[in-house]
Amino acid sequence: MDRVNNILDEMLKEEIPAMLLLQEENIFYMSGFKPSGFSILVLKDEPLLLVSKMDSEEANETSRIPLQEFNSFKDLKNMLNELKLSKLGIEESMKIGFYNKIKNNYNMEVTDLIERSRMIKTSHEINSIKKSISIAEKSFNKLEFKKNEWELAAELEYLMRMNGSQKEAFETIVASGSRSSLPHALPTSNKLEYPLLIDWGAVWDNYSSDCTRTIIETEKQEEVLNICLEAQKEAIKSIKPGISACEIDNIARSVIKDYGYGDNFIHSTGHGVGLQVHEKPSISSREEITLEKNMVITIEPGIYLEGEWGVRIEDIVLIKNKAGKLSKLPPVIND
Template sequence: MFKRVWKLAGSLEGSGLDAILVLQPENRLYLSGFTGSSGALLVTGEKAYLITDFRYLEQAKEQSPHLEIVRMQETLPDTLAAMQEKTDLRSLGFEADYINFKLYRTLQEKLAGVELRPVEGIIERFRLVKDSAELAAIQRSMALLDEGFAHICGYIKPGMSESEIGLELEMFLRRRGAQGTAFPFIIASGPRASLPHGVASERTIRPGDVITMDFGVVLDFYNSDMTRTVALGKPPDKIKEIYDIVLEAQMAGLAAVKAGVPACAVDKAARDVIESRGYGDYFGHSTGHGVGLAVHEGPRLSSRDDTVLQEGMVVTVEPGVYLPGVGGVRIEDSVVVERGGCRLLTHSPKDKLIHL
C-alpha cells in the first residue's frame, strides 16, 4: 500500500496539482487497504491522509498505518477546509467520473482560493497490472466459480425456476467463503438465453432448454467472472450450431491474448470468427473486460480500446451469439496476461455443449 500511495504522490510532480482527493471505493481500497464504507484519501506530494468519521477511526489505524488518520468534522468539505492551511492546498485534483455536481459545488464554496481540477484514469491505470498478492486473491475468487459450476450442474432439474437455480448457486458459493456476488447472476434459459444480461427470472426450466449462467463472486475484495452455457436434455439444432461457433471464437480470442497485443486485436480475433459464420449481427457487445477490485474495469477488449496488454493484467474473453426467439450462447473465461500468451483462471469444462 505504501508504494502505491507514493507512486500516486510522485505523479503530482509536474502536474500543477498540490493534491488529489480519492473517493471512489475501489481506488480508496487499492491505495489504503481501508475497508470501511465512509472515507476519503487526500494525497499530496509529501504526505497522505485518510479522512473518516468516528465509527472507523480504530479500524483505519489498523488497516492503514502508512497514512495519517484524520477524524472527519461535520462534512468532508468542512474537514478539507480545516486542513487547507496545513497542507498548503492551492490546486486539488478530483475523480471526474465519481464526484457529483452537488459535492463539487460544496467543495468550491468551502475551499476558497483552491483550484479544483478534474482528473481521469490516474489510479485506474495503476490498477491495470496486478501484483502477486492481487493475482493470488483473484485466483482464489475464480476457483470458487469452478466449484460452483460443478455443483449447480448436478442440481438443475426440470421444473426449477431460474431464480431457484441462481439462489442455490449463490448460497453454495457463500458457504464456500464468498463475501458476496460480483453482480446479479445471469441465469437465462430457453428463448430468454438470447438476453445477454438476462438476470434470473421465475421462468421454469424445461427439457430441451439451453441455460446460460454468468456468475461471479467477491473474495478478499477481489472479483471473479465466468460464463458457461449448458443444455437440459437435447437442445435445438441451432443452439448446437452456435455453441460450436462461439467456442471457436472464444478459443481464437484466448489465443490472441498476450503481452504486447492491443486489446482491440483480441476483440477482432473472436469477432472475425462469428462474422465469418454469418452471425456478426448477433454479437453486439465487447469480447471482454478487466477484472480486479471491480468486476468491470480496464482494459476493455473492444474495437475502441487500443490499450496494449501487459503481463499481470486480468481480463475476460466472452464472445456470444444471441438469437431472438431461439436462445443464445456465451462462453467466458478469465485469464492472466503473460508474455507469450495467457493463463486460464477458470477451468470448468466447455469443449462441447454439456447435456445435463
C-alpha cells in the same frame, strides 16, 4: 507503503501534486481499508484518510494511512486551500454534487491514474482472483440443474457463500430458454429450459471472479456455441503484451462476423477484473489501451438471436508473454 510511494512517483511524473480518492475500491487499493460509508483519501506527500465516525474503529484496525475524522466540506475545502495546490487530481467517478460542494480556486483535473495502476495486478492480487475463481467453480460443480431459474441462482449463491465468498460479485444471471437472448437477464420463476445461460462470480479478499457457461440442447445451439468458442480461442491466442484491446475485440468479432452473426454479438468482448468486476481495460472496439503483462481480463463472446435464444462463453485470462485461462471449468458443460 510501497504502493503509496509508487503512486506518488506516478503523480509527480504527471504533475499532479495531490489527489482526492472517493471510490471505495481505490481507497481500499491504497489504504487497505474498505469504507462502509463516506470516506475520502487525500493522496499527497503525507497522505491522510478522512473517515466517518461510524467507520473509524474499523479504519483504525485496517488502514495503512493515517486517519482523521471527516467533519465537514468546509473543513475539507480549507485543508485543500492551505495546500496551495496548482492542481488537484480527481477520479472520473466523482459525483457532480460532490464536485460542486468542494470546488474552489484550486484547479481540479480528472485523472485515471489509480484505475490505470490497478490494471496491472501484483502476484497477491492474482492469487486472490484465482481463489475467487476456484470458489465460483467449486460451487458451480455442486449445482443440481433441476429447479427454476430463481432457485438455481439461490443455490449457486449459497454454495459460493459457504465456500468462502464474501458476496456474489454481481447479480447472478440465470437465463433459460428464450430469456437467454437477453445478455443480462436476471433469474425468474421460469422452469429451467435450454439454452441455460449462467453468468456468476465470487468475491475473495475483495477480488471478483466472473464466468459464463451456457448449457445447450439442440444441434443448432451447439453450432452457435461452437462459434463463440472459436471466437474466444482466437482472441485468447492473439493476446500478448503490446497488442491493443480493440484489436482483440476485433479478432473475436471477426470470427463471429465470418459465420454471419456479426449483428448478434451485441456487447464488447471483455473487461478487466479485480477489485471491481468490471474495470479497466475494456476489451471493446473503442478501447485503445495496450495490453500488458499481469493484466487480468475476461474474454466473453456471445451470440443472441432476438426473441429466440442466446449463448455466451466467458473465462478469465491472465496476460504473461501469452495469455492463459485462469479458469479450470471445461467450456462445454453436460447437464
